[in-house]
Amino acid sequence: MLMAVIVLARTRNLFAVIVLSGIYSFLMATLLVALDAVDVAMTEAAVGAGVSTVLLLGALRLCRSEEAKPAHRPWLPLALSLATAALLIYGALGLPDFADPEAPIHRHVAPRYLENEIDVPNVVTAVLASFRGYDTLGETTVVFTAGAGIIALLRRRKSKRGGDEK
Amino acid sequence: MKNDLVLRVVGKLLIPFILLFAVYVQFHGDFGPGGGFQAGTIFAAGIVFHALIFGLERARKVVPDALVEAMLAAGVLLYAGVGVAGLLLGGNFLDYFVLDADPIHGQHRGIFWVEAGVAVTVCGVMLKIFYMFASRGDGSGGGA
Numbered sequence: 001m002l003m004a005v006i007v008l009a010r011t012r013n014l015f016a017v018i019v020l021s022g023i024y025s026f027l028m029a030t031l032l033v034a035l036d037a038v039d040v041a042m043t044e045a046a047v048g049a050g051v052s053t054v055l056l057l058g059a060l061r062l063c064r065s066e067e068a069k070p071a072h073r074p075w076l077p078l079a080l081s082l083a084t085a086a087l088l089i090y091g092a093l094g095l096p097d098f099a100d101p102e103a104p105i106h107r108h109v110a111p112r113y114l115e116n117e118i119d120v121p122n123v124v125t126a127v128l129a130s131f132r133g134y135d136t137l138g139e140t141t142v143v144f145t146a147g148a149g150i151i152a153l154l155r156r157r158k159s160k161r162g163g164d165e166k
Numbered sequence: 167m168k169n170d171l172v173l174r175v176v177g178k179l180l181i182p183f184i185l186l187f188a189v190y191v192q193f194h195g196d197f198g199p200g201g202g203f204q205a206g207t208i209f210a211a212g213i214v215f216h217a218l219i220f221g222l223e224r225a226r227k228v229v230p231d232a233l234v235e236a237m238l239a240a241g242v243l244l245y246a247g248v249g250v251a252g253l254l255l256g257g258n259f260l261d262y263f264v265l266d267a268d269p270i271h272g273q274h275r276g277i278f279w280v281e282a283g284v285a286v287t288v289c290g291v292m293l294k295i296f297y298m299f300a301s302r303g304d305g306s307g308g309g310a
């Protein structure tokens with residue numbers, strides 16, 4: 001994965017970048033399977049490696065396939081991202097150990113979710129659709145808004161060029 | 167890619183199973199990994215695969231634009247409709263316990279419809295974005 005990221009950052013050919021980010025997504029999906037988060041892994045494989053690769057390839061057809069040379073040296077962004085990474089790692093040191101049953105997150109509402117009075121064996125689905133139903137309604141609305149925004153943006157451009165779309 | 171025999175044959179073989187797997191992920195979401203988001207994206211990925219191999223126009227014939235746009239809104243409405251149904255049956259918004267005489271069954275019914283709504287919207291949005299991007303390129307040459 002680290003290799004994929006380093007090569008990703010160094011290549012100038014956008015086609016290679018897209019294929020590499022697809023590979024990165026697949027590696028991420030396997031990592032998520034190893035962490036027992038199969039639901040997320042499925043989404044990552046389908047969206048990250050599948051659909052978004054296709055979308056990026058579609059976008060690539062509309063522009064040049066070589067990345068332009070950056071206007072100035074990337075030292076400031078590099079320093080900024082390294083500082084953020086250091087901060088995050090420092091924060092992660094304060095987290096409870098991995099899979100520690102005594103961690104606060106496992107002692108708060110998780111036991112009730114796992115006991116599961118609604119009799120749905122997959123806890124992820126139970127939490128997503130039932131316990132956190134409002135959140136999921138919001139998420140679905142966000143997805144809908146994204147789709148509506150895409151329609152609004154791309155349609156208008158088409159009719160400006162004199163297309164015959166509605 | 168339209169004339170590649172290997173791709174066409176493999177695609178024809180695989181696409182029904184991809185779509186079937188999406189439906190399985192949708193309806194088995196209560197018991198195994200999966201649910202609306204995953205099912206929607208897998209279904210959309212199957213259609214996108216079809217469009218890549220057989221051309222955008224044929225995919226548009228299978229899943230027309232009007233249907234995709236209707237799916238976009240129908241999913242959210244279905245989700246919110248489940249909430250309103252709970253209200254009408256005397257519970258709170260998105261309260262599934264009142265959807266059936268047996269509260270556990272009510273929960274299952276609520277989750278089922280909610281997941282269906284999520285899947286429909288997610289699938290619609292994925293397909294719509296793909297159609298939009300793919301058809302933009304067509305004007306300036308180069309088929310999908």
